[in-house]
Amino acid sequence: MMQSQGCIMSDKEYLVCKLKKSIYGLKQVPRQWYLKFNIFMASSEYTRLQTDHCCYFKYFKNSYIILLLYVDDMLVVGPSMKKIVNLKAQLARDFSMKNLSPAKKMLGMRINKEKKTVEAVTSTVHTEGAEEV
Secondary structure (H helix, E strand, C coil): CCCCCCCCCCCCCCCCCCCCCCCCCCCCHHHHHHHHHHHHHHHCCCEECCCCCCEEEEECCCCEEEEEEECCEEEEECCCHHHHHHHHHHHHHHCCCCCCCCCCEECCEEEECCCCEEEECCCCCCCCCCCCC
């Protein structure tokens, strides 16, 4: 990185400014958003899975909430609708959100609320003509 033309100070030609805040439109905006989200979840006493950093959970006395985050989609599940509504209200205070229709599919999982099941969605892979490695 170099100083801009016309802003070069003598004896300090090799110094540059370090940004302390992300600027909208840069590639780091999603990273900054995720860091803000992660701080919010930690301050709300949610635990992030070490094996999947986009999965958060919190245990209550007789309940739990699991939150899955994928790019700009979020899935919140748990047995207590009251706790889910409360979490969504907390999130809405800090983040711009839309409440979409109930999820039917996310991250390769088919969700069936009536049967209370989640099943993996598999796709057929054609291996005809492929070479073994």
